[in-house]
Amino acid sequence: MPLILCLFSVFLFFGFSSFLLGESKENIHLKGKALYNGAGSCVACHMPDGQGQPGSVPPLANSDWIKGGTDRSIAIALRGLAGPIRVNGKHYYSAMPPQLLFDNQKLAYILSYVNQAWGNQERVVTEREVAEARERLPQAVYTPQSLLKKFPFDKKLNRKNGTFTPTYDDLITEIIQPIIYRTFMPGASPAAFAVALPGNHYFCWDAGECRLRYIWTKGGFIRNNQVHWASNGKPVAQFNGTPYYRARTTKLLGQTFDQLSKTNNKQPIYDTSQADNFPITIKGIEDKPSYLGYRLINQYPQFRYSLGKYLITELIRTNKDLSGVQRTFSLSPPAPIKFTLTPTEESSISCDQGKMNPDGTLLIKAEDSARFSIFINPKKESN
Numbered sequence: 324m325p326l327i328l329c330l331f332s333v334f335l336f337f338g339f340s341s342f343l344l345g346e347s348k349e350n351i352h353l354k355g356k357a358l359y360n361g362a363g364s365c366v367a368c369h370m371p372d373g374q375g376q377p378g379s380v381p382p383l384a385n386s387d388w389i390k391g392g393t394d395r396s397i398a399i400a401l402r403g404l405a406g407p408i409r410v411n412g413k414h415y416y417s418a419m420p421p422q423l424l425f426d427n428q429k430l431a432y433i434l435s436y437v438n439q440a441w442g443n444q445e446r447v448v449t450e451r452e453v454a455e456a457r458e459r460l461p462q463a464v465y466t467p468q469s470l471l472k473k474f475p476f477d478k479k480l481n482r483k484n485g486t487f488t489p490t491y492d493d494l495i496t497e498i499i500q501p502i503i504y505r506t507f508m509p510g511a512s513p514a515a516f517a518v519a520l521p522g523n524h525y526f527c528w529d530a531g532e533c534r535l536r537y538i539w540t541k542g543g544f545i546r547n548n549q550v551h552w553a554s555n556g557k558p559v560a561q562f563n564g565t566p567y568y569r570a571r572t573t574k575l576l577g578q579t580f581d582q583l584s585k586t587n588n589k590q591p592i593y594d595t596s597q598a599d600n601f602p603i604t605i606k607g608i609e610d611k612p613s614y615l616g617y618r619l620i621n622q623y624p625q626f627r628y629s630l631g632k633y634l635i636t637e638l639i640r641t642n643k644d645l646s647g648v649q650r651t652f653s654l655s656p657p658a659p660i661k662f663t664l665t666p667t668e669e670s671s672i673s674c675d676q677g678k679m680n681p682d683g684t685l686l687i688k689a690e691d692s693a694r695f696s697i698f699i700n701p702k703k704e705s706n
């Protein structure tokens with residue numbers, strides 16, 4: 324073999340890029356590893372083994388975003404990335420801030436390490452490449468769309484990777500204070516409220532019929548971009564969960580409710596089948612309940628309604644350990660009440676006054692009626 328060809332293969336063997344950095348691959352790897360694992364570096368989120376964190380931070384190990392995409396990785400590190408992405412077939416909907424701690428050289432070491440750690444087989448990244456990208460790339464944080472437009476996947480990866488359309492579950496956020504919407508809800512009269520409580524319990528309260536309709540916790544709150552006035556053919560707010568408590572109705576049985584809550588209803592279903600069957604009965608009172616409005620107590624809604632000459636208030640909060648919902652009632656003037664709740668497989672119901680019968684009825688004595696609380700908790704299996 325002529326000498327020149329021989330030298331050329333040696334050159335190839337040690338790698339073109341590492342030659343440019345003037346360091347051995349091992350050195351680059353070691354320096355990059357130390358920087359990757361340093362305080363405040365990538366490790367904080369992507370973890371030492373590059374596996375990320377389930378559901379919140381995608382893996383760098385064998386990531387198909389890294390394959391053949393060194394320019395893309397440089398861009399992500401320099402400008403950040405926010406939005407729904409799919410990595411190795413899994414969904415993430417989060418944000419990575421621009422990594423501003425590192426100068427060009429350090430970032431080149433880190434990215435070179437990432438490119439070759441944990442089974443990744445990409446090339447070494449040079450300081451110069453990072454410097455040029457830092458100069459050249461637009462300042463805004465990338466969205467998955469804008470990033471992939473500029474740095475597309477190869478055709479092979481295209482189909483199974485990239486972005487995705489977020490669903491309710493991807494939009495779940497931790498509720499820290501009550502959110503109250505007046506909106507059309509499935510299975511309620513047109514005068515319904517959708518309320519989200521801390522601990523992520525959500526309920527529908529029907530002002531048209533002065534009663535709690537249902538409570539759910541899985542699957543997130545109603546989509547808040549769905550405006551109740553919208554005449555887009557889908558006037559009913561949608562949500563993705565199955566209620567764990569549901570007031571007894573004839574039309575809305577377990578399964579059908581789940582379907583109802585998930586489908587795009589063309590028509591709201593106003594279930595008035597129980598209008599004559601109010602859950603609170605007081606002897607001698609035949610009147611229908613009449614809604615008087617609500618007020619906020621520490622930001623929690625307290626609904627007020629009358630039944631004949633009686634005033635009832637109902638304050639709905641999450642209970643202390645956020646495991647379920649606490650409904651606190653007051654009746655004035657006091658009187659004995661029969662309260663009809665709906666026992667379900669999915670929840671347990673209890674009261675701080677009086678004893679719940681297995682059929683869901685609760686007898687409250689006059690002296691307890693001025694203030695009593697009912698607790699509704701999802702059972703473990705349905706949580």
Ligand code: HEC
Nearest residue numbers: 364365368381382386388404405406415416417418419422
């Ligand atoms: C604060 C947490 C955090 C830090 C620090 C961080 N990342 Fe990320 N990274 C994320 C998140 C979250 C995403 C997904 C963003 C999204 O959902 O749109 C991501 C996505 C990525 C991606 C594309 C997806 C994938 O898994 O391949 C790469 C590449 C990446 N990060 C590299 C890095 C590198 C290199 C560093 C260090 C220089 C770093 N990240 C530091 C949180 C972080």
